[in-house]
Amino acid sequence: MHNQFAFAGITAPKQKELIRESLMGLARPSQDELTVVSRDLWALDEREYQYAAVALLIRNVRVFDASFLSEGQERLTTKSWWDTVDALASRVVGPLIAAFPELVAEMDVWCESTNLWLRRSAILHQLTYKGHTDAPRFFGYCLALSGESDFFIRKAIGWALREYSKTDAHAVVDFVETNSGSLSPLSRREALLWLRGGRRQVGASAASQV
Numbered sequence: 001m002h003n004q005f006a007f008a009g010i011t012a013p014k015q016k017e018l019i020r021e022s023l024m025g026l027a028r029p030s031q032d033e034l035t036v037v038s039r040d041l042w043a044l045d046e047r048e049y050q051y052a053a054v055a056l057l058i059r060n061v062r063v064f065d066a067s068f069l070s071e072g073q074e075r076l077t078t079k080s081w082w083d084t085v086d087a088l089a090s091r092v093v094g095p096l097i098a099a100f101p102e103l104v105a106e107m108d109v110w111c112e113s114t115n116l117w118l119r120r121s122a123i124l125h126q127l128t129y130k131g132h133t134d135a136p137r138f139f140g141y142c143l144a145l146s147g148e149s150d151f152f153i154r155k156a157i158g159w160a161l162r163e164y165s166k167t168d169a170h171a172v173v174d175f176v177e178t179n180s181g182s183l184s185p186l187s188r189r190e191a192l193l194w195l196r197g198g199r200r201q202v203g204a205s206a207a208s209q210v
Contacts, residue, residue, distance in 0.1 A: 004081050005047040015048055019055050029056075031063050035071050042078060050084050058091045066100040069093065073110075073118070080117040082152065089121035090128055097125055098132070111141050116152060119145060123156045130167045138164065139175050146182040157183070158190020165194050 010018070029037070034057060041053035053075070072093050076085055097103050111122040123141050126133050142157045165172035176183060176191050183191070 005050075005079070006045045008046040008048050010048045015051055016055075019052055023056075023059075028063065029060060031065065031068060034060055034063065035068070038071070038075065042075060047083075050079060054084050054087050054092075058087065061092055061095045062099075064092075064096060064099075066096070066103055069096055069100075069103055069106060072096065076117050076121055077115055082120075085117045085120060086124060089124040093121055094125040094128055098129070104134070104137070107137070107141075111144060116150060119148075120152055120156045123153070123160050127160060127163055133164060133167065135164075135168070135171060139171075142175070142187075143179055143182065146179065146184070146187065149184075151186070154184045154186045155190065158187040158193075161187070161191035162194050165191065169195060 038053040038057055041049040041056075044050075057072075057075075072088060076088055076093075097107060107122045107125060110118040113119055113122075123145065126138050138160070142161060145153050145157060148154065161172050161175070172191060173195065176188055180188060
């Protein structure tokens with residue numbers, strides 16, 4: 001983790017076991033309760049507490065109404081690193097946008113944010129949408145941020161494109177070929193990784209460019 005945070009030293013399997021045991025027999029929490037608990041966990045030093053908060057939010061994502069997006073933004077921009085940001089973006093923010101489509105305009109704002117992690121979240125929030133992906137918006141974000149030099153943005157673009165290639169390989173190949181001069185080598189390579197790996201025989205010309 002590049003010395004980003006303190007750790008208690010609890011392994012991932014043990015974390016899951018402890019979370020499961022702590023929630024056993026409890027009624028589903030309310031949005032207000034989840035807000036307070038996640039804030040309190042976020043305030044603690046050891047990173048495992050933030051992981052517990054993320055797991056709790058994901059587990060109860062259907063409890064939230066549209067107003068919870070502001071809380072999601074607060075978690076994304078506090079003690080930010082890919083390990084919490086990616087899970088929150090794809091499994092908390094993403095489901096919120098799907099449930100409350102009026103929130104999608106906020107993703108347009110995030111895409112233009114000065115905050116790196118909000119821009120990354122805008123790219124990744126549709127990561128699990130598959131056939132329900134808003135393709136024009138998704139490709140628009142990738143293109144809008146394609147000129148950035150930051151590793152985390154370039155990697156997010158490639159990762160998101162790769163995931164969407166499992167749903168619409170031709171669209172991703174066309175996008176990469178059309179915008180090969182704008183996309184970074186990292187983004188292009190990551191975008192076509194699944195196709196180049198032999199799992200799909202699509203886009204040989206695009207694959208040969210990276």
